[in-house]
Amino acid sequence: MGSIPAGIWVIASGVIIYGLYVGADIFAPLALAVFLWLVIEGFARMLQERFTKLPRWLAQLGAVLVILGATTAVIVIFIDGLNEFAKNAGAYETRINEVIVGVYKTFNINTVAPPDLSSMLFNMQNTKFVQPIIDSVQGLASSFVLIMIYIAFLFLAERNWPTKLDFIFPESKAREQAREVGHQVRKSMEQYLWVQTVISVIITIITYINLLILGLDNALFWAFIVFFLNYIPTIGSIVAAFLPGLFALAQPDWPSYMPADATLNAVIVLACVSIWQFAIGNFVQPRMMGESLNLSALVVLVSLAVWGAIWGIPGMFLSAPLTVLLMILFAQIPGVHWIAILLSADGKPIKLKTQQIAETEQIAEN
Template identity: 85%
Template structure:
């Protein structure tokens, strides 16, 4: 037992944080590759459980093809959605300029002329704000090939991990405990990713049907935006609810059964999407998530800000599972166990004893 000196923790945390920030172009794609690899491995094991005679190599190959097929389908949907926006860009811009004029008139702002959309988006100040987001998205897209290479090498290196683990932990008891910790890390990560994917899928399907009924343009595109944003804890679900509502303000035409007031339509879209986010996020997700995300709400929010600052958009997507990983690892270090307790929601980060700790029964027998 005993706490490591605070100065050591401050220095170590600073060095590690700086390293993660400087090496974001290397570490962020690798982290994404690891979590995608876990999804693929989970797929492969699920197929082997359902079809016991299925060879492992065939299960892994099938899982890779399924994931790549899903990724290709999503990419095509996004491209089609962007093309649809481009075709109707003139109508959307005219509607937004009309809204800006109405706002200036409603609030009696007569000292200056209402700005148009082009001047608002492409002025120097807004460009500085939007450019980092665009750079992060572009960097993530350009790292796709690197992520695929990482995944391939993770599969190649998988068969040698047991041997390496045996050499790192020659003591049988310590090795067994290390295996248990590794199993717990893997189980927590896979459970979180699977549950989050299922929840996001349910919300996406319901949101798509809702937006289709309401008559929102490009409903499939917005449904998939909602799907991906739901991987970002807390903030993602809020943004996912607001984006379709904001776009509804700019939609020039609506079905005949919808109100003629665009503002009212936007509120209907916002309320409809928010209801599903609230209901599933507060009643279904906690039951399915179980103990895989044993983090306090404050820690989730802080980790989102920290990982987002370090790695941008990839860090925001991975903030929750990375923090769970840190909590599990801290719980195995006697001097850092208190950090794991602070990160956990219930004060019990893991059930395993720290690897470095000696078993009480062993101490008694040796006495």
């Protein structure tokens, strides 16, 4: 690649990234809608495979109703959890203030008086740090209706895609390659989302049982927090393990069979949640994931930071599948094939059948 093409590529990348950042309110909900649509379509196809006489529209309707039902159930659980926290807010605040005083005494921090929870949370510095997270969550919630509208129009536009593809690629070879790229992207995204959902459900159920046995307040709420955080690569599972443990420090009352020391209880909660995250994430998930996420660990972290900076929390959730999408697309373009190699974990990005056939014919000619 010459210096001029490289320069053009850098400029184009900067313009695209800036456009995605400026248009986050439009593109982030659209990306979420596409991935939710893929989940619905995958579930609808599964219904049709099991019930062969089921019409496609009825399978899609069933899948939509299941997704809406699950979404409603999750919203109800979160609202109930927040209400439960609000009822016991005074007791939690008192316990946290006691922990802060204990920390100051343990480390012999000389000060007039240890700060309380309110002064720590609502000072200017911490507010500036937390506010972007709160704004991102509020923005995601407010975009829910827009996401639903996008999904509806995706279903309406689906039937015309084959015809549009024929017009865009009049040559049969190019059209076949475009269809294969689309099929591979769809297959990789669906497999990633399906495996990630199954893994998150398994971890959530085990976490809920563990937290229920240990006696942590609002165990169902924390289990669902763990479920959603597991969609964020690497960092999500770490945060998911630490949050219930940190909350355990603030819990004032525990069952009689648990130790009297709240710090020891927090360590037990952290250990119980972490061991399942580690075991399933390192032994079960790689076997189920297969080649759908052929990304190096460094690329996963960098993509998490980049997409998070561009789109906030939605970007973090979508960072891995979006990077896989880019890797598949780059692998088909000779000028940027090297980027796909750098993104892949084994240096072998996915090759399409048409690409493999072309390479075989070239070798035969030589």
